[in-house]
Amino acid sequence: MTAALVWFRRDLRLADNPALARAVEVAETIIPVYIHNPAHGGEWSMGRASQWWLHHSLESLDGALRRLGSRLVVRHGDEQQALRQLIAETGAAWVFWNRLYDPADISRDTRIKQALRAEDSVGVETFNGSLIREPWQVSRDDGGGYRVFTPFWKAMQKQGLKHIPLAAPVALPPVSGDLRAVPVDTLGLLPRIPWDVGFRQAWAVGEDAAQARLAAFAESALPDYRQARDRPDVPGTSRLSPHLHFGEISPGQIVASLEGMGLDMPGGVGADAYLREVGWREFAYHLLFHFPHTPDEALDTRFADFPWGSGYEASLAVWQQGRTGFPIIDAGMRQLWATGWMHNRVRMIVASLLAKNLLVPWQEGARWFWDTLVDADLACNTLGWQWTAGCGADAAPYFRIFNPVLQGEKFDPHGSYVRRWVPELAPLPDACLHKPWEAPRGLCPDYPNPVVDLASSRKRALDAFGQIRNSPCSAI
DNA sequence: TGAAATGTTGGGGCG
DNA sequence: ACGCCCCAACATTTC
Numbered sequence: 001m002t003a004a005l006v007w008f009r010r011d012l013r014l015a016d017n018p019a020l021a022r023a024v025e026v027a028e029t030i031i032p033v034y035i036h037n038p039a040h041g042g043e044w045s046m047g048r049a050s051q052w053w054l055h056h057s058l059e060s061l062d063g064a065l066r067r068l069g070s071r072l073v074v075r076h077g078d079e080q081q082a083l084r085q086l087i088a089e090t091g092a093a094w095v096f097w098n099r100l101y102d103p104a105d106i107s108r109d110t111r112i113k114q115a116l117r118a119e120d121s122v123g124v125e126t127f128n129g130s131l132i133r134e135p136w137q138v139s140r141d142d143g144g145g146y147r148v149f150t151p152f153w154k155a156m157q158k159q160g161l162k163h164i165p166l167a168a169p170v171a172l173p174p175v176s177g178d179l180r181a182v183p184v185d186t187l188g189l190l191p192r193i194p195w196d197v198g199f200r201q202a203w204a205v206g207e208d209a210a211q212a213r214l215a216a217f218a219e220s221a222l223p224d225y226r227q228a229r230d231r232p233d234v235p236g237t238s239r240l241s242p243h244l245h246f247g248e249i250s251p252g253q254i255v256a257s258l259e260g261m262g263l264d265m266p267g268g269v270g271a272d273a274y275l276r277e278v279g280w281r282e283f284a285y286h287l288l289f290h291f292p293h294t295p296d297e298a299l300d301t302r303f304a305d306f307p308w309g310s311g312y313e314a315s316l317a318v319w320q321q322g323r324t325g326f327p328i329i330d331a332g333m334r335q336l337w338a339t340g341w342m343h344n345r346v347r348m349i350v351a352s353l354l355a356k357n358l359l360v361p362w363q364e365g366a367r368w369f370w371d372t373l374v375d376a377d378l379a380c381n382t383l384g385w386q387w388t389a390g391c392g393a394d395a396a397p398y399f400r401i402f403n404p405v406l407q408g409e410k411f412d413p414h415g416s417y418v419r420r421w422v423p424e425l426a427p428l429p430d431a432c433l434h435k436p437w438e439a440p441r442g443l444c445p446d447y448p449n450p451v452v453d454l455a456s457s458r459k460r461a462l463d464a465f466g467q468i469r470n471s472p473c474s475a476i
Numbered sequence: 477t478g479a480a481a482t483g484t485t486g487g488g489g490c491g
Numbered sequence: 492a493c494g495c496c497c498c499a500a501c502a503t504t505t506c
Contacts, residue, residue: 344477399506459506465506
């Protein structure tokens, strides 16, 4: 009887899961494992909102495994010790997992792989279960990594995006009842005080929910995606990000299901634009792999000397609480707090205000997103913040400073997004909804005045950038 | 995947 | 009818 451990991490699905498929191929006994180590990741250990998602995703995966006759063996603590313990308990000859690419994951997984092979004499095989192309599979002619999205995306498309998803197993061998597993609800992933009410309303977690969301998106929103994706007031985006982050769905499954929706097909323009967004996720992983210091430091070395504001705690707090006095900003920050998610267009607007108008270091914003987003992803979060701050690869030029009033008027023209998340502004007429300081006094007495003057803070940010613009060496 | 400043044009009001 | 001005609308440049 050959036994194999399948170590689940951020690949919490049964379909198109190469590590699981490999186990089904070679082993008679399969032990699906999840190891909870809250310390893993160090400074970037999992945030609270993501922990909420993880809890439900593990419950969902366990349920799906049980329907196939198996179950999820959850353990707690150091991953290597836990795997060793399981190998000892089960006599497993194999350990399979799907690769991760965050710096802390790579160093941990490399260490464990070497130790298990050398000291425990088990076979270890790892697979690509999270990306269309792994970071080292796309490279420039000189062998280096890309720094600009468009050539990266062209190179990827040239290689072909075609993917044939692996089927989910139809049945799995039972896991011995003697094998100890801790219940998911003892991992401490759920909040002690019920701040997750809005989360429960906003999300259905798990592999089935991910597939349902993809199907609904492809059916209804995809044809208008190019336009609607910028509108926070309409459900024009896929909302697949947390499902993708936890691997409840693979990018390959998305590509496969959109296949055939070429530019000449109905909805094809939308499919093209959406695949490009999947490409940005791939680019984020590519960048994080080649520049692993970027979660903490600007890629553009000129920004080492950038004159960020000092004593910004008060404005950071106001931003976090959604009380900046700019409706589109406050709507976004409150949507984030309430649901663990924010529309991408609004993420750019709030990030621009924090990093430019308020001159708060972008890392502070990245930290807040890390803790509050259910889709918090080190690669994507890092790219997004550095892009907006103007210090990253293929970043927005620093002088692109979003005006929250104009952005609100352009992308939330009827104000329904603002009215939903900032209800005290609901009585305002459309004409001044995005600039309530111009409204008659008394219409919204509880809403704060703007935390900063847009025109002067814009000039201040441009001046700050002027101080570093001519520093040598614009990128590492 | 900006915004503001500046430049250009053309229609209409008006002397 | 004509020139002048105003300014909205659009285009270009600059940050």
